Amino acid sequence: MANTFLDSVKGKLIISCQALPDEPLHSSFIMARMARAAKEAGAAGIRANSVVDIQAIQDEAGLPMIGIAKTNYPNSPVYITPTMKEMRAVAATGVEVVACQATGEPRPNGEKLADIVAQFRQEFPDTLLMADTDTLENALVADELGFDIIGTTMRGYTPSSKGTNVADNDFEYLKELLKRVNHPVVAEGKIDSPEKMKRCLDLGCQAVVVGGAITRPLEIASRFIAAL
C-alpha cells in the first residue's frame, strides 16, 4: 500500500506525545489520551516513543505516526532508535515513519547509519525514514543517504550544535537547510508557540512537530512558574 504520510501532514501540525520513565506522565494510557486530545484539536499526525506507547496511540487515535524507540547504550551518545534492533521493533508496529538519530556520532555496537538505511529499505520498503539531525553537515549526509524526511530534532542537543535553537535569528538555520537538502524538511525541537510553527510552515517545511509545549505539563507549568 502506498505510504501517504507526506501528503497527509503537508502544511500541518504533528504532535509529539512522549513521557520517559522519569517524567510525571510516563504511561501508555496517558500518552494515548494525549494523542486523542491532539486528534480532537486537529493534529495531522503523532510522534511517539516506544512500542507500547505507539500501539496504545494507534488504538486510541488512529492518526499517521512517526515512531521512535529511545534507548541508551553504553559507549554511544546516540539514543533515538539507535540500532537496527530498535528500527525493526518500531517498524513492526506498522507506523508510517520510523525516525532515528542522524548526528554523525558513533552508534552502539559499531553500527553504521548507511548500513542501517540499506538494511531497513530491504526489510521495510513501504515505511518512510526520518533523520533526526543537529547540523547542516549531518543533515546533508542524511539527505544523501536518501532519508525521506530531514528533521531538525537534535538541533541544540549535541556537542556540535550546543547553544543553538532552530528559531535563532528568525530561523536562519532552517532557511539554509531548506535551500540545501532535496528531501522534505520537518521542523522539530523547541517550537514552543503557534507563531513559530506557522513561520516554519511559511518558510517551506513539510510539517512541524511540537512536543513539550503541548504535551509536557511539567515544562509548561515551569514556564509560568519561572515568570513569578
Ligand SMILES: CC(=O)N[C@H](C=O)[C@@H](O)[C@H](O)[C@H](O)COP(=O)(O)O
Ligand atoms: C532531543 C530529543 O530527545 N527530542 C525528543 C525526540 O523525539 C523529544 O523529547 C522531543 O519532545 C521532540 O523532539 C519534540 O520536541 P519539543 O518537545 O522540543 O517540541
